[in-house]
Amino acid sequence: MSGPDMQRLLLQLEVDQLNAAYAAALDERRFDDWPAFFVEDGSYVVQARENFDRGLPLALIALESRGMMKDRVYGVTQTIYHGPYYTRHVVGPARVLAAQDGDGRGLVRAQAHYAVFRTRPGDASEVYNVGRYIDDIVRTDAGLKFASRRCEYDSEMVLNSLIYPI
Amino acid sequence: MSGPDMQRLLLQLEVDQLNAAYAAALDERRFDDWPAFFVEDGSYVVQARENFDRGLPLALIALESRGMMKDRVYGVTQTIYHGPYYTRHVVGPARVLAAQDGDGRGLVRAQAHYAVFRTRPGDASEVYNVGRYIDDIVRTDAGLKFASRRCEYDSEMVLNSLIYPI
Amino acid sequence: MSGPDMQRLLLQLEVDQLNAAYAAALDERRFDDWPAFFVEDGSYVVQARENFDRGLPLALIALESRGMMKDRVYGVTQTIYHGPYYTRHVVGPARVLAAQDGDGRGLVRAQAHYAVFRTRPGDASEVYNVGRYIDDIVRTDAGLKFASRRCEYDSEMVLNSLIYPI
Numbered sequence: 001m002s003g004p005d006m007q008r009l010l011l012q013l014e015v016d017q018l019n020a021a022y023a024a025a026l027d028e029r030r031f032d033d034w035p036a037f038f039v040e041d042g043s044y045v046v047q048a049r050e051n052f053d054r055g056l057p058l059a060l061i062a063l064e065s066r067g068m069m070k071d072r073v074y075g076v077t078q079t080i081y082h083g084p085y086y087t088r089h090v091v092g093p094a095r096v097l098a099a100q101d102g103d104g105r106g107l108v109r110a111q112a113h114y115a116v117f118r119t120r121p122g123d124a125s126e127v128y129n130v131g132r133y134i135d136d137i138v139r140t141d142a143g144l145k146f147a148s149r150r151c152e153y154d155s156e157m158v159l160n161s162l163i164y165p166i
Numbered sequence: 167m168s169g170p171d172m173q174r175l176l177l178q179l180e181v182d183q184l185n186a187a188y189a190a191a192l193d194e195r196r197f198d199d200w201p202a203f204f205v206e207d208g209s210y211v212v213q214a215r216e217n218f219d220r221g222l223p224l225a226l227i228a229l230e231s232r233g234m235m236k237d238r239v240y241g242v243t244q245t246i247y248h249g250p251y252y253t254r255h256v257v258g259p260a261r262v263l264a265a266q267d268g269d270g271r272g273l274v275r276a277q278a279h280y281a282v283f284r285t286r287p288g289d290a291s292e293v294y295n296v297g298r299y300i301d302d303i304v305r306t307d308a309g310l311k312f313a314s315r316r317c318e319y320d321s322e323m324v325l326n327s328l329i330y331p332i
Numbered sequence: 333m334s335g336p337d338m339q340r341l342l343l344q345l346e347v348d349q350l351n352a353a354y355a356a357a358l359d360e361r362r363f364d365d366w367p368a369f370f371v372e373d374g375s376y377v378v379q380a381r382e383n384f385d386r387g388l389p390l391a392l393i394a395l396e397s398r399g400m401m402k403d404r405v406y407g408v409t410q411t412i413y414h415g416p417y418y419t420r421h422v423v424g425p426a427r428v429l430a431a432q433d434g435d436g437r438g439l440v441r442a443q444a445h446y447a448v449f450r451t452r453p454g455d456a457s458e459v460y461n462v463g464r465y466i467d468d469i470v471r472t473d474a475g476l477k478f479a480s481r482r483c484e485y486d487s488e489m490v491l492n493s494l495i496y497p498i
Contacts, residue, residue: 009179013341013425020427023445027464049252086381086486088462090424090447092256093179095186113189115256115283117447117462119486125462130254130283130291132193154252154285175345215418258422259345261352279355281422281449296420296449296457298359320418320451 008099015094015110015137018144023089023114026165031077034165035069038146039138044069046151046166049131060162072165082163086119087128107147108137114151116166129153129166174265181260181276181303184310189255189280192331197243200331201235204312205304210235212317212332215297226328238331248329252285253294273313274303280317282332295319295332340431347426347442347469350476355421355446358497363409366497367401370478371470376401378483378498381463392494404497414495418451419460439479440469446483448498461485461498 018037025033038044046061063069091114098109111134118128131153138147151166184203191199204210212227229235257280264275277300284294297319304313317332350369357365370376378393395401423446430441443466450460463485470479483498 006176009176009183010338010341012179012182013344016344016425017341017427020425020443020445023424024427024443024464027445088445088447088464088486090256090422090445090462092189093182093186093259093425095183095190111186111190113186113193113254113256115254115281115447117459117486119462119488122488124489125459125487127283127291127293127459130256130285132190132254154254154283155291156285156288157290172342175342175349178345178348256422258355259348259352259425261349261356277352277356279352279359279420279422281420281447293449293457293459296422296451298356298420320420320449321457322451322454323456 008096011096011099011108011110012094014144015096015108015112015135018137018146019091019094019112019133023091027086027088031073031164034073035066038066038069038149039140041065042146043148044146044151044165045149046153046162048156049152049154050156052150052152076163076165080163084121087164088117088119088125090115090117091133106139108135108139108144110135110137114166129155129162131155131166174262177262177265177274177276178260180310181262181274181278181301184303184312185257185260185278185299189257193252193254197239197330200239201232204232204235204315205306207231208312209314210312210317210331211315212319212328214322215318215320216322218316218318242329242331246329250287253330254283254285254291256281256283257299272305274301274305274310276301276303280332295321295328297321297332340428343428343431343440343442344426346476347428347440347444347467350469350478351423351426351444351465355423359419359421363405363496366405367398370398370401370481371472373397374478375480376478376483376497377481378485378494380488381484381486382488384482384484408495408497416453419496420449420451420457422447422449423465438471440467440471440476442467442469446498461487461494463487463498 022037044063045059047059051058091112094110094112096110100107116129117125119125134150136148188203210229211225213225217224260276260278262276266273282295283291285291300316302314354369376395377391379391383390426442426444428442432439448461449457451457466482468480
């Protein structure tokens with residue numbers, strides 16, 4: 001195998017590690033760590049697949065910077081009233097679609113399918129939200145970060161409201 | 167780590183990428199792309215685990231060439247009446263069981279566990295079909311292709327009928 | 333990429349293969365193979381996330397050696413009366429948290445999110461147990477083995493009783 005081919009393959013592992021760390025932070029409820037998975041002006045969008053397929057801009061959540069993400073985390077953890085629940089993300093191996101690594105920062109386009117399960121106290125676990133992460137990832141001094149993460153979810157009927165990040 | 171050991175490990179990444187591309191094609195409803203994941207005389211079989219375990223040949227679907235797969239796609243997209251639904255595949259990392267790479271084409275035997283979730287319009291997502299891919303994969307000039315993909319599913323009661331490929 | 337960085341990345345693949353082989357053994361009901369995934373004095377603990385989060389030692393199952401695991405398998409397959417069901421594990425790519433490979437045996441700390449689906453005869457598949465594997469893994473002459481596997485599950489209400497290993 002040629003060096004570049006192998007580098008491309010190994011990118012899957014780096015993205016998998018990023019996705020796994022992201023999922024762990026959310027499922028362990030370390031919400032304050034969540035904005036740091038993005039670059040300073042990174043964007044986080046949660047959009048129904050139906051709108052995505054039709055090219056409609058309508059999104060359930062659209063945050064355009066770490067600052068907005070921090071506000072969101074504050075809202076979720078401090079002010080929004082909601083019943084407690086656990087989440088568990090199971091994310092498949094990332095599909096690496098493109099990689100530009102020339103300038104030392106580089107941009108990786110990757111996608112991964114996810115399922116998020118929800119467990120409410122005293123209840124059985126249930127399918128909560130399934131869909132696809134559509135990511136632009138850059139390499140920074142602090143490791144890989146999302147320049148853009150778009151969560152395109154299948155579920156038209158979002159179980160109750162979607163409180164925590166996906 | 168020895169070179170052959172590493173080559174074997176890296177095969178997981180190649181198979182993961184193949185599985186992810188396959189899942190993306192189906193979930194994005196690019197059904198016309200589906201037969202091209204197989205070699206010309208590739209086979210695609212969907213079989214209940216119970217029949218597999220008992221060595222019974224009975225299969226829900228058994229296609230023996232790309233031509234049959236194209237017919238199937240035509241049937242699914244043009245002629246079979248069914249309620250619309252989205253699918254989402256979450257596939258675990260592939261288990262690479264054997265690899266023969268000597269002759270430049272090579273045969274890889276691999277398996278992966280999958281869960282397919284279904285979402286009907288206006289409804290919550292639900293578990294649709296879970297099981298195991300049992301694959302023979304060959305290396306062609308156009309990349310890895312399935313010589314044989316057997317979808318062995320656990321669910322004895324298939325929710326409604328199984329329309330789209332698994 | 334430096335050699336050590338690559339070695340660390342490749343560890344994910346080795347752990348993924350271990351996780352996939354473990355899941356395959358359980359889902360294919362090769363329960364007698366299960367204890368051999370652990371070292372002789374390995375431990376296997378199944379604990380509710382709520383207890384884990386609160387630092388409570390209470391666990392649903394706690395086995396401290398291969399011998400205890402063999403007893404458990406005997407109990408499950410020979411003596412405990414229960415309705416039959418299939419399981420299917422879908423495990424995400426492992427998150428490799430630490431690796432010490434100096435002495436040739438080495439210790440790997442890794443985690444992975446899992447979903448286990450259950451299918452009872454004549455019924456649809458359902459979410460059975462979701463959670464996180466928290467693993468200490470050592471390298472032996474017979475390959476990677478669990479020194480400790482802790483299954484921390486979200487589901488407070490375990491569907492019926494939990495019979496087979498997770």
